[in-house]
Amino acid sequence: MDVVQGTLDMLVLRTLVFGPLHGYGIAKAIETGSGGKLDIEFGSLYPALKRVEQKGWVSSSWETSDSKRRAKFYRLTPAGRRQLQAEHSQWTEFVRAVAAIMGPLPGSNT
Amino acid sequence: MKALLRRLKFLLPSYRNAQEHEMEEELAALEQFAPRREMGNLTRAAEEARAVMGFPLLDGLAADFRYAIRSLRRDKAFTAVAFLSLSIGLAGNIAIFGLMDALLWRELPIRAPEQLVSFENTSRSYFGYTEFALRAGVALEDVLAQSDVTAVSLSAQSNSDQKGQISFVSGNYFQALGVQAALGRTIQPYDDDRGHPSRVVVLSDAYWRRAFGAGEVVGHALYVGKTKFEIAGVAVPEFFGLSVGEAPDVWLPLTAYQFVFPGSGSAWLDGKNNNWLEIFGRLRSGVSIRRAQAILTPISVDIDIIRSRISPSESVRRAMAQNAIRLIPASKGVSELRERFSQPLHVIFAMLAIGLLLACVNVISLQLARADESRKEFATRLAIGAGRWRVARQCLTEMFVLAAASAAAALLLYRPLASAVISMMSVWGDVPANLAVRTDIRLAWFVLVAGVTVTLVCGLLPAIYATRQNLRAGLSAASSAIAGNGRGAPLLRLAGILQVAISLVLITGTCLFALNLRALRNFDGGVRRTGLLDVEIDSSAGGYTEAKAVLLDDRLRTRLASVAGVESASFSENGIYLGRNSSNGFDVDHVTPSATERYGYYDYVGPNFFHTLGTTILAGRDFSERDTASSLPVVIVNQTLAKRFFGNESPVGHDFYMPEPGGRKRYQIIGVVRDVRDNLRVSRLTWYLAANQHRVHPFSTQFFLRIARPRAVILPAVRAALAEEDPRVEIASAKSVDELLNATLETDRLLAVLGWTFGGLALLLASAGIYGLLSYDVARRRSEIGIRSALGAQRADVAKVILYQAVQMLGFGLLIGGAAANVLTRFVRALVFQIRVNDPRIEILASVILILSALAAAWFPVVRATRVDPIRALRAE
Incomplete structure (x- = not known):
């Protein structure tokens, strides 16, 4: 399954709520969090990561991971938290609205 | 806001380099532990991240420019040929545009030029002028007069043989035109008094600089002819009078005529039939030209009656009124030069534009040949993820750099070119044309439009061609001979055909004007001209x-x-x-x-x-x-x-x-x-x-x-x-008289000389183009030729193969060019007299010239083809 256009930024912010992660870690977190349904290639995630960093929603620093590897870790900034809040409520409204229209198809028994 | 600032910061090389470095490190670190498979195309990821961080367009442009300059410097032969042909082509077009603007299109630098009208094309007497000035007030705010320029001796010393151009003007001339003095004062109505004429002159800015080194002059003496005058002032620099191309050095009041020509001046001022003045008027607001004509006609009839001293019957009077006065809008001034050179200049402009087109086609064919050679490179760049648009933009940027450099060179070249053309023009007899070509916003616009057009014409086709390449073919068999009959060949051949066709048009024009001049040289003007x-x-x-x-x-x-x-x-x-x-x-x-x-x-x-x-x-x-x-x-x-x-x-x-x-x-x-x-x-x-x-x-x-x-x-x-x-x-x-008569043929000479120049250049360009195309063809088909000769083909057979290409291009080119020339030469019919413009001999002559030079150009590549060593050619594969 591909990520719906424009939601990748939000997904990145959401995964960072639990704490700082490096780029590959974010990709992994989205994959496991979606139960393996969203398979995001790092190549497409990376520009999104840079974009939210550019907007000041995340900050980054070099840290050493649990497995003693140096990597660049990203963490949510207060601005990012506010942004996530806003996008989150927008998103739930959007999902509810779409679900209302997309009720069971007539003539189908499921 | 912050985000924009951060993006702007990315344009700084130091910040950008730090960021680049940081990114590289980060990706390298991740590569250490993340599985390769899951990482995807990292080059592309970095490229897209860069786009997010900075201004990709600007970044890309800067990179494009750096790359364009590098590749132009690498390919010196291409750059030199393209730069030379484009800058010469642009310079010619800019020069003629400047000239046409100065002569045909520019408004006079006076107050409210749109109100100015001139009295038909025939000149009038001083008496006629004073009558109009007295009686035309209903229709015209001001009536003013000027004489044609005359060459007389002009100097600060009394005995000098230095000549200058003078013009006599009415006392209200400068006032009515709203032209100020840069120094001292202009001529005033009280100077132009038949009863008490003053001996004052006003200098033009150019003469003041030339003769007096822009020094102190007001109140100093100037000898006009043998008479001493006082310098009243210097006119503002942009003002040159009302006759475009005539620009007098000095203005004098009309009534000073008797001082400059003591023998007959009085007679010219008093004689009612001595027509030496051009009259202008400034229309009153709300008065149309038609109405002004109706008001002025009875005055004109009265003047004619007084002039001819007849007392006409009513019917004769009515007949005279039929010959109504004609007013012509004169916001752009009047000009004898304009009438004579308007058409030739248009023709020259058209020839130059065609010449520039030829230069462009030449550059296109060179580009195509290059693109074919650099196929491998383009294919590689496409394969590693460069967008097609990016590759196309690369081609266009390269062309833009070339066009901009050529335009810059052209801006240095065009002034001497324009001066050379002006020096071949004269108002009449011993009065040379005096025109100032100005570098201003109009010229700048023209250069910009011409430059962009050249960029698009030359760059677009090769750009499309470069991106349309088959990736795999480009990578695997870029220089393979057997697969060498790639897609470039038909396009290239088309470019060659176009070159021949355009050259034929230009050379036909050249032959036409040259034969015309030869015919006119034998024109005797009604006298036995020699001796x-x-x-x-x-x-x-x-x-x-x-x-x-x-x-x-x-x-x-x-x-x-x-x-x-x-x-x-x-x-x-x-x-x-x-x-x-x-x-x-x-x-x-x-x-x-x-x-x-x-x-x-x-x-x-x-x-x-x-x-x-x-x-x-x-x-x-x-x-x-x-x-x-x-x-x-x-x-x-x-x-x-x-x-x-x-x-x-x-x-x-x-x-x-x-x-x-x-x-x-x-x-x-x-x-x-x-x-x-x-x-x-x-x-x-x-x-x-x-x-x-x-x-x-x-x-x-x-x-x-x-x-x-x-x-x-x-x-x-x-x-x-x-x-x-x-x-x-x-x-x-x-x-x-022989020389005098030759001097009157100057429009024809101008056309012939410029025609020869452009025709010669066209021939050179076409020959160079054909040479280039065939050379490229021979190089590309080296191994094919090698195989053919290995299989027993004789040298003549090899030559035939290559020559066939040349003949094919020539044949089609001549057909298309001939048809185009046939249509285009109709527009110049009015300019040539002794010869029929659609005389087939002219086109045959042009074709023969073109064929001979094309075959000469084909000679070297053909010889090279016959010398291909089959073993070496095949081993190179």
Whole structure:
């Protein structure tokens, strides 16, 4: 399954709520969090990561991971938290609205 | 806001490099532990991240420019050829655009130029001007007048032979035009007072700089002719008068005419039939041109009646009013040059534009050949993820850099080019054209548009071609001979055909104008042009009264005729081919119904005039010594006048009337002569009167000498003879009529010279193009040729294969070009006279020239092809 256009930024912010992660870690977190349904290639995630960093929603620093590897870790900034809040409520409204229209198809028994 | 700032910061090289480095490190670190498979294309990820961080367009552009300059420097031969042909092409176009703007399109630098109108195209007398100034107030705010420029001696010292151009203007001229003085003051109405004329002059900015080094001049003396004037001021730099191309050095009040030409000036100011002024007016607001014409016509009729001293019947008056006055909008000034050169300049502009197109096609074909060679590179770049648009943009950027560099070079080149063209133009006789081509916003726009057009024309096709390449073919078999018959070949061949076609059009034009000039060189202008000398004699220092001066002319003529080596001598007031003329109305006692125009040109000439010129007398006789003040007044008319008014009858013996200060005067026609004219385009109604029957002396006299010895031998003898007669009489100038007549052919010469230049360049470009294409073809097909010769093909067979290409391009090119030339030459029909424009011989001549040079260009590549060593060629694979 591909990520719906424009939601990748939000997904990145959401995964960072639990704490700082490096780029590959974010990709992994989205994959496991979606139960393996969203398979995001790092190549497409990376520009999104840079974009939210550019907007000041995340900050980054070099840290050493649990497995003693140096990597660049990203963490949510207060601005990012506010942004996530806003996008989150927008998103739930959007999902509810779409679900209302997309009720069971007539003539189908499921 | 912050985000934008951060993005802007990314344009700083140091910040950007740090960020780049950071990114590299981060990705490298991740690569250490993340599985390769899951990471995807990291190069592409980095590229897209860069786009997020900075301004990808700007970044890309900067990179494009760096890359373009690098690749242009690497490919020096291509860059040099493209740069040279484009800069020459652009320079020519810019020069002619500047010239056309100055001559045809630019508004005068005066107050409210849209209100300015000029009084038809014929000139008027001082009397006519004052009448209009007095009575035209209802329609015109101001009526102003200027004379044509005249060359006289002009200097701060009293005895100098430096010449300058002067123009006489009415006292209100500068005020009415709203033209200020940069220094001192302009001419004022009180300077131009017939009762108390002042001796003041206003200098043009250019003359002030040239003659006085822009120093202090107000109140200083300036000698105009032999008379001392006071310099009142200097006009603002941009003002050059109302005649575009004539730009006088000095302006004087009209009434100063009598000081500059002491012999006859008063007569010119008082004589009601001496037409030497151009009149302009400033329309009152709310008055249309049509209404102004209606108001001015009765005034004009009155002036004509007073001039001709007739008291007309009502019907004649009404007939005169039919000949209504015509006003012409003059916001762009008036210009004799404009009328003559407008068409030739348009043609030259068109030829130059075609020339630039040819240069572009040349660059395109070079680009295509290059693109073929750099296929591998493009394919590689496409394969590693560069967008097609990016590759196309690369091509366009490269072309843009080339076009910009060429335009910059062209801006350095165009001024000397424009000056060279202007130096080939003259207003008339000894008055050179004086035009300033200005580098301003209009020119800048033109350069920009031309540059962008060149970029798009030259860059777009190769750009599309570069991105359309088959990736796999590009990578695997970029230089393979067997697969070498790639997609470039048909496009390249098309470019070659276009080159030949465009060259043929240009060369046809060249042949046309060159043959035209040759034909015109044989044009005799109605006289025997060789061995005829025109000597202008200035007798103003002699202090002769008018009547005595008339006698002096005939005495000088007799004296000059006796000089050894002079076969015959005569004189005339206006001379021939000098652009000077007198005009008047006339009437004859016998009129064919179709002849309604009774206005023409006349001259006073001495005995044996036509005999001396070598002009054929078609009927009757030449003037002789027996035509004197006491004998019957006689006139000789030209062929055009005789034909128009008498048809096939002989006019000899009929009566001819001309309005003169004493009333209508009757002459008897004693002869008909061939037209003496300075160009093939116009035949004017012309008549000649006997100078010896006339009482008013002109301010200069042109003597004509039919000589049997070289002019260098004759002139000292002439000078000695004049000194014997009166030492105060001087030779003002001496020219051979042959040269004068040549000078009148300058529009044709301009076309021919420029035509030769462009035609030559076109030939060079086409040859270079064909050479390049065939060379490329040979290089590309090296191994094919190698295989052919290995299989037993003879050298002749190999040559045939390559030559076939050349012949094919030539054939199609000539067909297309021939058809185009056939259509285009119709537009220049009005410019060529002696030859038929669609004469097939011209196109055949052009084709032969083109074929010969193309085959010459093909020679080297063909020879190279026959020398291909099969073993080496195959081993190279």
